[in-house]
Amino acid sequence: MSRVHRIHSRIFMAAAVALLLVGLLSRIDTQSATTIAVIAGAVLLLGLPHGALDLYIARRIELWNDTRSFIGFHGLYLLVAAATVAACILLPVVALSAFLLISIWHFGDDWAPLPKVLRLAGASAIVIFPVLGDPEGVAAIFRAITATDAPLPSEVPYPLILISFWVIAGAVAAAWVHSPYAAIEIALVALMAYVLPALVFFASYFVLLHSPRHILRHGEIAADLRKGLVVVGYTLVATLTVVALIVVLPVRELALSENVLRGLFIGLAALTMPHTLLLEYRSAAQQKNATATV
Ligand SMILES: CC1=C(/C=C/C(C)=C/C=C/C(C)=C/C=C/C=C(C)/C=C/C=C(C)/C=C/C2=C(C)CCCC2(C)C)C(C)(C)CCC1
Numbered sequence: 001m002s003r004v005h006r007i008h009s010r011i012f013m014a015a016a017v018a019l020l021l022v023g024l025l026s027r028i029d030t031q032s033a034t035t036i037a038v039i040a041g042a043v044l045l046l047g048l049p050h051g052a053l054d055l056y057i058a059r060r061i062e063l064w065n066d067t068r069s070f071i072g073f074h075g076l077y078l079l080v081a082a083a084t085v086a087a088c089i090l091l092p093v094v095a096l097s098a099f100l101l102i103s104i105w106h107f108g109d110d111w112a113p114l115p116k117v118l119r120l121a122g123a124s125a126i127v128i129f130p131v132l133g134d135p136e137g138v139a140a141i142f143r144a145i146t147a148t149d150a151p152l153p154s155e156v157p158y159p160l161i162l163i164s165f166w167v168i169a170g171a172v173a174a175a176w177v178h179s180p181y182a183a184i185e186i187a188l189v190a191l192m193a194y195v196l197p198a199l200v201f202f203a204s205y206f207v208l209l210h211s212p213r214h215i216l217r218h219g220e221i222a223a224d225l226r227k228g229l230v231v232v233g234y235t236l237v238a239t240l241t242v243v244a245l246i247v248v249l250p251v252r253e254l255a256l257s258e259n260v261l262r263g264l265f266i267g268l269a270a271l272t273m274p275h276t277l278l279l280e281y282r283s284a285a286q287q288k289n290a291t292a293t294v
């Protein structure tokens with residue numbers, strides 16, 4: 001682990017402990033429109049830039065290298081995003097379930113030094129622990145995102161809670177052998193996911209761990225001013241598109257904060273699909289190269 005990664009890991013740990021203390025000692029009101037606006041703003045402005053690097057990651061793996069392939073790459077990226085939005089509108093429950101599974105796969109990369117099975121176990125806490133800690137809050141968010149009244153369980157059976165805790169405890173212990181930093185991070189993410197209100201947890205994880213880690217891993221490609229400005233431009237375009245989604249998505253009688261949540265998560269899901277596919281393609285290409293050179 002490089003020095004800058006170690007510094008980021010420590011900053012994340014300190015922030016996570018501080019947030020846990022706030023979560024344990026006070027009640028955070030997540031119903032208010034202001035809280036939701038702050039969370040949405042943080043996720044968009046601090047989380048989206050990590051995806052805007054996709055343009056240069058694609059350039060590095062030669063997915064585009066001239067005007068024609070540049071246009072082709074954008075067309076494909078936007079097509080996958082548009083298909084995801086359509087799936088969220090037409091098959092909301094299926095799309096949400098797929099989004100959660102793909103997210104676990106994607107977030108597992110935050111702990112790249114660990115074997116895949118431990119990464120996935122760690123990342124599953126990001127989705128499972130909010131459900132255990134705040135079942136009613138999560139059910140309400142799922143209802144807002146899918147815009148359905150689908151009856152969702154608002155209580156989780158005790159044996160399931162116990163099994164999940166043991167799985168994560170086992171993953172943390174096994175991760176310790178490979179990387180104590182990764183083990184502590186997974187334990188803190190799981191604790192935050194359990195203790196904090198679901199949305200506060202997700203925004204904290206996304207802007208404090210996932211996005212900066214990705215930028216630290218790939219950010220050097222946007223180090224020159226021109227590329228940096230392009231990344232800022234792409235972030236703004238993606239932000240405005242998500243805001244537009246909030247306004248234009250067909251809605252039933254939902255409160256403003258529910259519409260914001262729905263647009264935000266459908267926007268994130270739409271960007272998640274091409275973003276995750278690209279990174280998987282990159283890993284596959286890297287593995288192929290490594291095998292070819294052995
Ligand atoms: C390149 C490009 C671009 C840009 C892009 C971008 C900017 C991207 C981004 C991307 C991104 C930015 C991504 C993201 C991702 C995310 C995710 C993956 C998320 C997930 C989530 C989750 C999973 C959640 C869950 C939950 C719920 C829902 C409720 C509560 C509880 C919990 C937490 C569980 C554009 C379009 C301009 C153009 C073309 C090209």
Ligand SMILES: [Fe+2]
Binds near residue numbers: 050106210214275
């Ligand atoms: Fe990501």
